[in-house]
Amino acid sequence: MADQTNAPRRLTRKGQETRKRILGVAADLILKQGVAGTQIDEVRRSAGVSGSQMTHYFDDKHTLVRDVIAWQAENTLESHRHPALGRLDTFEAWRSWAEMILERQTERGFRGGCEFGSLAGQLVECEPDLRPDLAAGYEQWRDLFREGLRLMRDRGDLLPTADPDMLANALLAALQGGLLLAQTLRRAEPLRDSLRAAVAHLETFAATPLSRED
């Protein structure tokens, strides 16, 4: 998304690569140091680009942060395009989703939390003009969940009373809250319990009783 919507169209392929590299460096620094603690000059030095290159791609810190939001939103969607997850349209896929997130977070010692959610938590009140960008990121993510849940309902895996909107909201909120708690406590349990509860809630809408193979 970042590249389609915000990148200047005139960039060469090499220019696009440089821009992406800067975005990656900025995203990493922001994850470790926070938005307020990350200065554009540090990003420039870490990315190994000159001041004029930096200005060529990003007018100022505000532009950079806005593009980091779009970049992390895209990365988040991309991380769901894993073969084991398919279209998130089976109970098994949702269980794999929960376990995969838990594994990833455990590997990194629960540091950094949610790449996207941490931006939302830092920016939503103090940078009002970035709130629509943050909201758009969450909406795309929620749409991805809802699409899989709709397929499950249309196929008859979920009861007709199952509401894909509500279930998608509950799953995304469980993920965001579980990540923040696990990040703060540096422990798996809050994330594990939160995700498993949300998936168990989804399973209560199964049209036919579930075995572990469903």
Add this chain to the structure above:
Amino acid sequence: MADQTNAPRRLTRKGQETRKRILGVAADLILKQGVAGTQIDEVRRSAGVSGSQMTHYFDDKHTLVRDVIAWQAENTLESHRHPALGRLDTFEAWRSWAEMILERQTERGFRGGCEFGSLAGQLVECEPDLRPDLAAGYEQWRDLFREGLRLMRDRGDLLPTADPDMLANALLAALQGGLLLAQTLRRAEPLRDSLRAAVAHLETFAATPLSRED
């Protein structure tokens, strides 16, 4: 908690009141502008105290932020001491809890999100020495939930297989994630759906089938 643990013991009652007033002003500014966007001098001016008074109560911004964390943790616990919630040890109390949070957030247009969680989201990575304070706040909150759930299990309202630790984690994560999403989207649905799903999950552990009066 703030007053017992961090406040200098020599403070007179008037001193304690001034200190609390400064903390309240700081907490409000931080909620609106973020930690990084709130300077100690602005807090001082908004609270109407002199520079020497400010230094008397808070050595520096770091001390002030640490005390705001403790203050918001205490406020959070306090907000659960509402007659309708009792000890959060009935299904009805949990349903009231969810609706009460939803009402409060709706009244304020979903601005500000979670007073405590927003501090966690902003500070957990970039202020490592404050992480234990944030973790302690979440643990007290989780303990409050767990205590009510334990009472429910010990009383036989919940099945013996119900795990108060896991349920407490899931309820707290649902709240934190739902608040962050509702705050970002300025909409009730994510919070409503998240809380209702978490309470519905709790209800699946009811020892006897529930009517709406339980």
